[in-house]
Amino acid sequence: xxxxxxDPGPLSVPEGAIVSLNCxxxxxxxxxxxxxxxxxxxxxxxxxxTYSSGNxxxxxxxxxxxxxxxxxxxxxxxxxxxDSATYLCAMxxxxxxxxxxxxxxxxxxxx
Amino acid sequence: xxxxxQTPRYLIKTRGQQVTLSCSxxxxxxxxxxxxxxxxxxxxxxxxxxxETQRNKGNFPGRFSGRQFSNSRSEMNVSTLELGDSALYxxxxxxxxxxxxxxxxxQGTRLTVV
Numbered sequence: 001x002x003x004x005x006x007d008p009g010p011l012s013v014p015e016g017a018i019v020s021l022n023c024x025x026x027x028x029x030x031x032x033x034x035x036x037x038x039x040x041x042x043x044x045x046x047x048x049x050t051y052s053s054g055n056x057x058x059x060x061x062x063x064x065x066x067x068x069x070x071x072x073x074x075x076x077x078x079x080x081x082x083d084s085a086t087y088l089c090a091m092x093x094x095x096x097x098x099x100x101x102x103x104x105x106x107x108x109x110x111x
Numbered sequence: 112x113x114x115x116x117q118t119p120r121y122l123i124k125t126r127g128q129q130v131t132l133s134c135s136x137x138x139x140x141x142x143x144x145x146x147x148x149x150x151x152x153x154x155x156x157x158x159x160x161x162x163e164t165q166r167n168k169g170n171f172p173g174r175f176s177g178r179q180f181s182n183s184r185s186e187m188n189v190s191t192l193e194l195g196d197s198a199l200y201x202x203x204x205x206x207x208x209x210x211x212x213x214x215x216x217x218q219g220t221r222l223t224v225v
Contacts, residue, residue, distance in 0.1 A: 046215055099146075
């Protein structure tokens with residue numbers, strides 16, 4: 001079993017919808033959590049970076065971490081067609097030098 | 112400020128050949144890590160360098176190697192290429208590379224082995 005699990009989708013929503021993306025993990029040593037957005041044939045772009053449990057908001061994006069449940073979420077409000085991409089969750093391993101990634105969720109926002 | 116630069120963007124190589132990929136991190140960043148991305152496995156960690164020292168290595172065969180120079184630029188080398196090495200190779204740059212520092216990725220080098 002992989003340390004980080006993420007539903008690959010695809011997830012299709014209409015423009016303006018609220019999108020919820022989720023990851024679960026098994027290693028309780030993970031403390032720093034990131035969300036990346038990756039467009040086709042491009043490198044991952046850092047969207048959100050959070051530490052420990054709680055919420056963090058940045059514009060239309062909210063990252064949520066629940067360490068007790070080993071569950072993290074990314075919410076996208078007022079979704080736009082330009083949000084169509086693959087979203088990857090990532091967290092630092094306990095060695096501190098490597099990111100553990102989920103496999104990514106493919107999101108399609110239709111006009 | 113300039114981002115992470117990876118060269119070349121695309122490569123086509125024949126089985127058995129070797130290849131060298133290059134990564135220039137964000138100015139001031141001293142940690143460079145490399146990842147392989149494939150549709151089946153997602154992003155997998157290859158290795159990480161800080162101040163010219165490899166601090167961690169993923170679960171890849173010895174055909175995969177890397178190095179970092181004094182200016183923090185890094186190269187990775189794959190020898191005796193196999194068809195299964197076809198992938199997007201991504202380099203990530205961060206200040207010190209440990210928990211608590213953000214990692215920024217380059218656009219990647221797409222390697223096709225034929």
